[in-house]
Amino acid sequence: MVLPENSKKSTMKEVAKCARVSISTVSHVINKTRHVDKETHDRVLEAIEKLNYAPNIFARGLRGKKIRVIGVIISDIRESFFAEVVKAIELTAHSEGYSVILCDSEDDPLKEQLHINTLIQNGVEGLIFAPVNNSTRVYDSIIPHKINAIQIDRKVYGLSVDFVGINNMEITKKAMNHLFNHGFMNVGFVSYQTNVYTMEQRLLGYKMAAQLHNSSKKINVKFIQYSGSDNKEIIKSWLYQNKEIDSILCGNDNICHQVLRAIRELQYEIPKDMGVLSFDDSKWFKLVTPSITAIRQPTNQIGKLATELLIAEIQNKIKNYSQKENHILSAELIIRKSCRESSE
Amino acid sequence: MVLPENSKKSTMKEVAKCARVSISTVSHVINKTRHVDKETHDRVLEAIEKLNYAPNIFARGLRGKKIRVIGVIISDIRESFFAEVVKAIELTAHSEGYSVILCDSEDDPLKEQLHINTLIQNGVEGLIFAPVNNSTRVYDSIIPHKINAIQIDRKVYGLSVDFVGINNMEITKKAMNHLFNHGFMNVGFVSYQTNVYTMEQRLLGYKMAAQLHNSSKKINVKFIQYSGSDNKEIIKSWLYQNKEIDSILCGNDNICHQVLRAIRELQYEIPKDMGVLSFDDSKWFKLVTPSITAIRQPTNQIGKLATELLIAEIQNKIKNYSQKENHILSAELIIRKSCRESSE
DNA sequence: CTATAAAATTATTGCGCAAACGTTTTTATC
DNA sequence: GATAAAAACGTTTGCGCAATAATTTTATAG
Incomplete structure (x- = not known):
């Protein structure tokens, strides 16, 4: 192999x-940083x-x-939502x-x-992270190092850090x-248990909608373990024990995958016996039968905006750091066939 | 927010x-690096x-x-194969x-x-990469910096760098x-066009098998563009123009997704009219109808082994650097329902 | 041809740390 | 009690660079 002329740095x-x-x-x-005579400049x-x-x-x-260099902390790169966001972060x-x-972080x-x-020790100039929980304590270590940061997806109360994400309560409602408009009167909610604003907002949206449309019905929420383990059996027994549930709202595409397998093994038919609607649109949702109605988050926008904001902050291009800003992007409901035809 | 006692570094x-x-x-x-008296040691x-x-x-x-710090270069983090490998690299x-x-790299x-x-400038101690093509020229820049490296998934001829991957020819055969045993006599192959050993091996396996089983048949290979663009229409017209094709081997799960959509729009029935077999097992393969037979690569192993080898090299724990080693792991054929019942 | 401002370039310092080298203190030996 | 050996620590240098202060060179005016 031929080496470049000068091979040592x-x-x-x-x-x-x-x-x-x-x-x-x-x-x-x-x-x-200073003017240098053209001739000298060229020689340099x-x-x-040459060297x-x-x-x-x-x-x-x-x-x-x-x-x-910036640091990014997310739950699991294998989750499509995070993979897409990270891709956008990287590109930007x-x-x-x-x-x-x-x-x-694996939550x-x-x-x-x-x-x-580690990231701070490695001298990163900024941080984009999806907080694991609601504790601000963890993030105290960021402040003294005057490292700029942006929260994505999840938000921590009282943390003086910009947020980029969606309006979870609104889209959940x-x-x-x-679901209600398509005749499902008892929606169950399956999600990872994480003690963050995002999840609280979704829950809130879920509860408000449930009460509004059907005040006599129970709130049916199943919290499951994070990615690693397979929760199919847990979901099955939950469905088995709560027969009034006629439809499921899934916390993300991975959860939806587990829910679909549970439903299949219980031999329920979608959407006749059980409606399904999922957060995070997977490209596979349109290929399974029936195709799955989903909430599509603007992953590219989230990653891009978060990165742009962070870099702007790093370069001091902006603003009063004492007050954080929320950047709420809009999610989209992609209607497919896992929720029956409309009853309207 | 309460700051730690000593807030500046x-x-x-x-x-x-x-x-x-x-x-x-x-x-x-x-x-x-030197013995220090216990008392002094503790005081330090x-x-x-305290500080x-x-x-x-x-x-x-x-x-x-x-x-x-190590650097990792892969094609696209959104591809499940790479997401899983990167996850394993990270953990290790x-x-x-x-x-x-x-x-x-986006290929x-x-x-x-x-x-x-950039990675070299950032002072990484090692590199794990899936080479974009067969040119060694790109990697010449690694050598002078005496940075250890490992190739994964794809292999470059004549590059003096360890490789971790699977035996593509064997598993393709x-x-x-x-497919042949299940009555498909004219397999088409859809893959990304990348000029690397891996792809050549797969092609070789494909051709050898095709010739062995059915020497009169054409070799039917369709190379498509990388991830970004949607190739559904291209695949449709390829299938339309090559009516003898009765089954498709897909280069990865993402390609399979596009193939499935093309097949669906052509209203072919799987596996009756068209068999499907795909590289890279997606968790959704068992949920689509019919479920997809797939080649599962040991993504965890690949990531883990590559990282372990790299770190061992970095720490000089091993070996004669003048000769590279190939670490060939075994892939697995996961048989599902996209290839008919056996004719044996 | 001075005087002086302006332009162009150089000498120098110090960032925080690892480790080579140097000093002091303790312990061991006869 | 003198001397050696070992243990415990301290002083100092230089890694490569950015930026400040210092210097030289060039241009302009009178």
Whole structure:
């Protein structure tokens, strides 16, 4: 294999020597921090090219220069919602010259804390995270390091950090209305148990809708364990024990997958015996039979906006940091065939 | 919000002062590079605790210390295969104290090169990547920086870098045999066009099997564009123009999704009119009707092994670097209902 | 041809740390 | 009690760079 002319990494000093200038001139050429005579300037660039020079990131970091790395903490990259959001974050970040360190919290507060610490130690300039729970304690460690942050998907009360996500209560009510309008009078709700604003809002939306449309009915909520384990059997016995449930609202596409398998094994027919509506639109929803009505979140927008906001904050382009902003994007109800024909 | 006692980041110097020792003692306590008297040792730890001290990664990096970050370059994090592999990489890396910087190449050689450069500049100690194509040129830039690397999924000829993946030719032949044994005599192959060993091996397996079982039949291969675009219409017209095709081998689950939609719109019935078998087992394959027979790759193993090998190399625990090793794991054929009952 | 401002470049410092090297203190030996 | 050996710690340097302060060179005016 043929190696480039100069195979070991060179330093500014070597570049300076090669261009017959001082290292400070080299620095100013690289950083455009001062005018340098065209001739000298070109000589420096030539030397940089010739020696295959690239700045040492550690020396830069040590001098307090920005290193353009952001950290992202989400629950699980295998969940399509997060995969899509992370994809958008990556694209946006790279287009602005930032790299992305990815961490899965697996909805474990300890892992979350660990990752926050590691990321900060690794010198990230900013953080995008989907909080595991409602405790602000974990995030206290961010503040002293004056690292900018953005919360996505989930929101923590009283945390002075911008939020990007959807209006969960509103869209939940809309989904519930859709179910009620199609003759389902007893909707059950299956979701991961996470003690965050997002989940509370969904629950609130669920309860309000349930009470409005059918005040005599029970609230039927099943909280299941996070991704790792298979909850099919748990869902089956829940359905078995709550025979009045005629339809299910699923917390995300992964939960929906488990719900569908449970329903199938119980030999219920969708939508005749059981309606299904799911958060997070999977591309497979239109291919299963019947196709699944879903709440589509604007994953690209969420990732893009969160990243843009973060980078803007990092670059101090904006605003009064004492007050956080909520950026509420709109989710969309994709109507398919898992909820019967309309009774209207 | 209550801040921790000491909110600004402290230095070794401050810790030294607080513990009434020299900074070298602090350094040695932190790095365990020299014996320190128990009493002194404890005093230092206390000071570290009290001042909430954490080493500055840039200073360490500048001194040539390892910073425990690896880079990962894959095609697209939204593909389930890569999401699962990355998940395993992350878990393994974190458990060894490494962080992971994630990059999507989108199978674009320019992006790949860019990411490699950025990662190296960011001081990663190692690289795990799924090469975009067969050119070694891109990877030449890795060598001079003496950064360890592992290839996953795809393999580049003549690149002196370990490989972790499956035996594509073998499993393709096995899948083809399965199709032939179930009465499909003219298998078409739909895949992304990427000029890599993996793809060549699959093609080779496909061709060998086709010739063996049915020498009079054409080779029917359709290469489609990468993820971004929807190829449903292209697949439809390909099927329309090649009516002899009675079954399709799909390059991955995403391609299978597009194939299934094409088949549905052509109103072919699976498996009666058209057999389907796909690389990469999606959890949705068992929920669509009929369920899809698939080649399941050991994604966890791939990610885990690649990471372990990389970290072992980084830590110089092993081996003669002049010769690369291939780590071939075995894929599994998951038989479902998209290929008729056996004719045997 | 000075005097002086302006432009162009250089010398230098210090970021925080690891480790080579140096010093002091303690313990062991005869 | 003198000397050696070992243990315990301290002093210092330099990693590569950015940016400040200092210096040299060039341009302009009188």
